[in-house]
Amino acid sequence: MGQGIVRRIFTLAERLEPDRKAIWEWLFHAQIETLGGCTAMELIFADRGEQVVVLLERALRDEEGTAVVTDTRRLPRAH
16 A cells, blocks of 8 residues: 555545545545445555545546536545
8 A cells, every 4th residue: 555645645635625634534434336335444545545546536627627616616426
């Protein structure tokens, strides 16, 4: 596990969700269905953190590409 991957993921997540507490909650507890139901931290420890980076980058692109800008930003939803 690269030490910098957690920082990269957190930095990307901050662009979607300004509440740091919510980010930590998401990292450790939200099961990401599209990534096998694992949490972001489980994926990081399984050396699959780059998949979380791709997920967050895609969410950022989707958000930046929307015609209506809203104040509420969200991390990719867990199911």
